[in-house]
Amino acid sequence: MIGLRIASFFFLLGLVALAPWWVILLFIVAALFFFKNYYEAVVLGLIYDLLYGAPVPVIDPGLFEFYTSSFLFLFVSVLLLLIIEESKKHLTFY
Amino acid sequence: MNYRQSRSPIRSKWVYVLAGLLLFFLLYPSVQGLFEGPKSFLIGAVSPLWRAQDGALRNNSPISYFVSKKELLDENQELKNRIEELENLEALNVLLSDENERLKTLLGRSEFRGERVLASILIRPGRIPFDVLLIDAGKQDGVTKGSFVVAQGSNVVGEITEVFETTSRARLFSSGGEVTPIVIGSENISAEAVGLGGGNYEITLPREVIIEEGDIISTSGIEAFVLGVVGSIEKKPADAFQKILFKIPVNIQEVKFVEVLLR
Numbered sequence: 001m002i003g004l005r006i007a008s009f010f011f012l013l014g015l016v017a018l019a020p021w022w023v024i025l026l027f028i029v030a031a032l033f034f035f036k037n038y039y040e041a042v043v044l045g046l047i048y049d050l051l052y053g054a055p056v057p058v059i060d061p062g063l064f065e066f067y068t069s070s071f072l073f074l075f076v077s078v079l080l081l082l083i084i085e086e087s088k089k090h091l092t093f094y
Numbered sequence: 095m096n097y098r099q100s101r102s103p104i105r106s107k108w109v110y111v112l113a114g115l116l117l118f119f120l121l122y123p124s125v126q127g128l129f130e131g132p133k134s135f136l137i138g139a140v141s142p143l144w145r146a147q148d149g150a151l152r153n154n155s156p157i158s159y160f161v162s163k164k165e166l167l168d169e170n171q172e173l174k175n176r177i178e179e180l181e182n183l184e185a186l187n188v189l190l191s192d193e194n195e196r197l198k199t200l201l202g203r204s205e206f207r208g209e210r211v212l213a214s215i216l217i218r219p220g221r222i223p224f225d226v227l228l229i230d231a232g233k234q235d236g237v238t239k240g241s242f243v244v245a246q247g248s249n250v251v252g253e254i255t256e257v258f259e260t261t262s263r264a265r266l267f268s269s270g271g272e273v274t275p276i277v278i279g280s281e282n283i284s285a286e287a288v289g290l291g292g293g294n295y296e297i298t299l300p301r302e303v304i305i306e307e308g309d310i311i312s313t314s315g316i317e318a319f320v321l322g323v324v325g326s327i328e329k330k331p332a333d334a335f336q337k338i339l340f341k342i343p344v345n346i347q348e349v350k351f352v353e354v355l356l357r
Binding site for chain 2: 054
């Protein structure tokens, strides 16, 4: 299982480099459901933002614009991790 | 007997994670420099893959290496015909360009006379959820932060925001919330164009200002570049302002090369 987890991380890393953002998001969600506590998703979100992130105003320009916009994928991956881990507790499949 | 309610471990995890995120965002300005090294390393490591992917996709099909000889000959003849057609258009273009230059001089505008660096677009909007271009020209090519990026000659589309060794990141002026000072029309009316994303802009002006569809919109400053032409004008009877909408005249999804105007 550890081997599969490592392989999945490198596969997703390749997708981060080459695939459209929605494909990456789909596979990250799948990995979050498949593996327990897939914290690698947060690392991948950070890598994605470092590669492609650009300041995009999420909130009106001012105090919070800079803090929130350059790390959109990091923020999304953390949220997904929390939501999916929480959801899995309520799914009979798990 | 009172039982102390046990604190939910789930809620605690949420609190810690969100607190951690908030701390990260608050501390980021202080530790921003720490991310520059990893960012440059990642960009340097991945950019060969982007170039390879860009080169492979230019052929439009993975099996293009296996086409028949006849198809290649037909394509060759078609390209020769197209070259002849373009040579004829070029002569007309020279005449129109001279006239354009004379008109700009009359309007008090000057043409950019500096150096330009040609760069191919490695990553564009659609592939990533940001209005950003990653191009394959960087420090080695003389690109600097703040340089304008133009497509198809004189249509300015964005500005370089980050420069790496062999690649650069440019933010499109049309990205959501981006404000660009502009002038409109032959009377050089000053205004601000707000990016709406997807190559679209919006300008808000008082109703009394006379603007017509087709008026040219260009960047303000001594060296002016075309940003677009007025597409539509929205005026509501009860509103003191009019909303002018336009989009960049090039389709950024189809453009393969851009030029960086070196400062």
